[in-house]
Amino acid sequence: MSRKNVRTLVQAASLVLIFLIPFLNRKGITAIAGTLYSLAVGPVWITDPVIGVQTILATMSLDTKLLLSILIPGSVALTWGRVFCSWICPQNMISELFDALAEKTGIKRLFNPVPSPIPRFAVLAVALLATLSLKFPVVSLLSAPGIISVQAANLVYDAAVGAELGLIVMIALFELFIVRRIWCNHVCPVGGFLVLLRFKRTMKVTFSKSEERPCDGCGVCVETCRLGLDPMGKKLYPLCHNCGDCIAACEGVKGSANPLRFTF
Amino acid sequence: MISRPLRPPGAIAERQFLATCIRCGKCAQACPYGAIRLAGIMDGLENMGTPVIRPRKNPCYLCMKCPSVCPSSALKRTLAKKEDVRMGSAEIDKKTCLAWQGTVCRSCYDDCPIFDEAVKMDDKLQPVVDKKKCVGCGICENVCPADPAAVVVYAGDVS
Numbered sequence: 018m019s020r021k022n023v024r025t026l027v028q029a030a031s032l033v034l035i036f037l038i039p040f041l042n043r044k045g046i047t048a049i050a051g052t053l054y055s056l057a058v059g060p061v062w063i064t065d066p067v068i069g070v071q072t073i074l075a076t077m078s079l080d081t082k083l084l085l086s087i088l089i090p091g092s093v094a095l096t097w098g099r100v101f102c103s104w105i106c107p108q109n110m111i112s113e114l115f116d117a118l119a120e121k122t123g124i125k126r127l128f129n130p131v132p133s134p135i136p137r138f139a140v141l142a143v144a145l146l147a148t149l150s151l152k153f154p155v156v157s158l159l160s161a162p163g164i165i166s167v168q169a170a171n172l173v174y175d176a177a178v179g180a181e182l183g184l185i186v187m188i189a190l191f192e193l194f195i196v197r198r199i200w201c202n203h204v205c206p207v208g209g210f211l212v213l214l215r216f217k218r219t220m221k222v223t224f225s226k227s228e229e230r231p232c233d234g235c236g237v238c239v240e241t242c243r244l245g246l247d248p249m250g251k252k253l254y255p256l257c258h259n260c261g262d263c264i265a266a267c268e269g270v271k272g273s274a275n276p277l278r279f280t281f
Numbered sequence: 282m283i284s285r286p287l288r289p290p291g292a293i294a295e296r297q298f299l300a301t302c303i304r305c306g307k308c309a310q311a312c313p314y315g316a317i318r319l320a321g322i323m324d325g326l327e328n329m330g331t332p333v334i335r336p337r338k339n340p341c342y343l344c345m346k347c348p349s350v351c352p353s354s355a356l357k358r359t360l361a362k363k364e365d366v367r368m369g370s371a372e373i374d375k376k377t378c379l380a381w382q383g384t385v386c387r388s389c390y391d392d393c394p395i396f397d398e399a400v401k402m403d404d405k406l407q408p409v410v411d412k413k414k415c416v417g418c419g420i421c422e423n424v425c426p427a428d429p430a431a432v433v434v435y436a437g438d439v440s
Contacts, residue, residue, distance in 0.1 A: 054305035055352035064352050068303050074352045075300040080354045152300040153327065167306045167330065171319060174309070180322035183332060262413040 019053040024104055031105045052166035053107070054157065055086065062086035063162065066094070067141075067210035071156040074149040080164040095213040100219065102126035102201065102208045103260030106163035107169075109201055111185065113243045115193050127195045132202040133247060134255045136214065141209035145221055156206050161185060161208075197245050202256060218281050222264060224249050226276040237270055238263035238277055248277055286324065287369055287419065287436045289317050290341060291348035291360035295436070302355035304330030308339035308347040309422060316341050320368040323393045334368070336419020336434055341368065343394050345419050369417030369436040371400070371410045380433035389432050408432075 035053070042050050055064040061161050064086035072083060090101065097281050119126070139158075147155045157163060164181045171178050188200045201208060238248040241262045246253055248263040259279070267277040271279040285295070287309050292298050309317040309332055316339040320328040334341050347357040359392050360366065371389075380387040393400040400408050401416040403411035410432075419434040 020343060041308055043315075045313065047311065050310050050350065050391075051307045052305050052310075054303050056351075057307070057350065062352060064303075072301060072303060076297065082358070086352060091375050098368070116413075151295075154300065154303055157304045157330065163305065167319065169302070170306055170310060174315065179319065179329065 020261045023260065024262070027104045032107055033137050035107060035166040035169045036173060038171040039049060039101040040168075043174065046180050052170060052179070053105075053169070054160060054163040055126045061089070063089050063148065064215065065207060066091050067156055067207055068154075068160065068163070071148050071154050072241050074145055075152050075154050090211075094211045095104060095216065095219060097259060098215060098266075101211060102205075102258040106162045106186070106207075107165040108205070109258070110193055111189060112198055112201055114166075116198060116243050117133065119193055119197070124193060126197050130196065132198070132256050136203040136210075136252035137205065137209040140204050141206045159184075159205075160207050161188065161200060161205060169239055172236055187252045195237060198243070199248075201258070202244055208258065215255060220259060220281050222248055222259065222261075222277060222280050223252060223280040224253075224277050230271070230274050230276040232276040235270055237266045241270070285430060285436045286320060286328060286331070287417065287434060288419075289338065289347045289356055290343065290345060290363075290366040290416075291351070292357035292368070293355060293357065294429045298355050299327055299331070301353050302331050305352060306332070306350060307350050308332045308356060311417070313344060313346065314342050315339060317347060328408050332340060334393045334419060336422040337430055338423075339413055339435070340419035341366075341387045343416065345371045363416060363418075364414075366416040366418065367437065368419075369434045370412045370437070371417065371419075371421050371432050373408060373432045373436050375407075376410040377427050377429075378408065379427055381431075386426060388424045388426055392420050394418060394420060428439040 048059055056066050062082065064083060066087040068075055068245050069083050069087040075080060093100065144155045165185060168178045168182050191199055242248060243262065244256060246256055264277045264279060267275040288298060293301060294412060309319055316382055317332045318332050320331050320333045322329050324384055343362055343366060345363060348360040349358050351358055365415050375381040386395055387402060390400045390402050395416060403409050403412060417434050421432045422430045427433050
């Protein structure tokens with residue numbers, strides 16, 4: 018199975034889980050419980066790192082259990098980069114779906130800015146500052162994956178959804194007609210924070226052509242990238258979320274002599 | 282609209298609660314009775330996504346499953362005894378309470394989980410609430426046959 022297919026499978030599984038977990042909880046099976054804000058897998062608690070930081074700022078206190086629960090996702094991000102975004106996040110899934118739809122139907126967006134990480138850092142900074150000054154968890158209201166999974170649970174429980182879902186609808190419409198992939202590339206504070214957990218040895222897409230790994234500039238990687246990035250370019254990070262689609266596409270053309278690879 | 286929502290057992294003081302709760306909905310998932318619901322935008326932006334209990338629809342049965350699952354300590358995780366819960370306290374409206382109006386009724390007394398302590402019957406067989414013992418679970422409000430309920434739980438800050 019190609020890497021791309023594996024990713025699609027993982028994405029589909031995580032989508033199923035955000036409905037299945039609340040369903041099983043309802044039936045009294047609570048081994049896995051929670052949402053993409055915070056999840057309990059048996060005794061192991063996993064909390065979105067930016068939500069943990071938000072709570073520190075909003076309460077000006079440290080909750081040991083909360084801090085411990087950001088260790089696992091934090092370590093994952095330090096090791097493999099933003100694979101949460103590319104492999105698990107339901108917002109990314111929706112955005113990719115709408116991006117593919119726009120491509121198929123030939124919808125042209127109103128603006129086509131070159132993706133830049135600066136707006137996303139600005140949003141994160143403003144959201145965290147607002148959290149601190151208002152003593153209110155602003156980031157929670159801006160966590161698209163959190164909102165989607167909580168509303169999935171609401172749907173399972175009450176057959177109803179909350180107004181929070183309005184944000185998700187707005188993102189979809191915006192990305193379809195105004196700016197391609199604006200949420201993940203330019204706004205999302207969840208991804209924006211995971212980016213900060215990156216260092217020299219974090220897994221990254223590396224483009225290094227050589228005699229053994231020649232690149233003839235076919236551009237299949239650029240076409241494949243659902244974030245609209247150029248894997249052959251120098252400014253791939255901090256925007257790339259390591260989905261691996263470009264590598265899979267390159268492999269499809271070049272086989273094992275692909276100039277695009279994941280390296281640490 | 283709710284002016285002052287009733288929170289799940291173990292909720293810290295309201296202002297801190299609004300700051301600490303990450304709106305993850307885990308307590309609502311932990312509630313086997315479906316009593317914990319998530320507030321909507323009609324409850325105000327500050328409440329949106331936070332857990333609320335609407336006793337007239339579905340009260341808290343004090344199973345104590347929710348406090349320990351809270352990832353951010355918006356609910357005191359160590360709270361385990363139902364007698365220690367202080368979600369609020371019940372108030373009886375003597376003008377509409379059937380027993381106080383002369384009909385025989387002891388629904389709230391019979392169903393109170395802090396039995397014969399939080400709600401007692403006085404010598405005229407009229408229910409009275411002991412605010413020191415009442416945990417604010419809302420079972421009395423739920424079972425009250427008067428419409429609207431003659432006994433209502435008001436949320437109270439416990440710090």
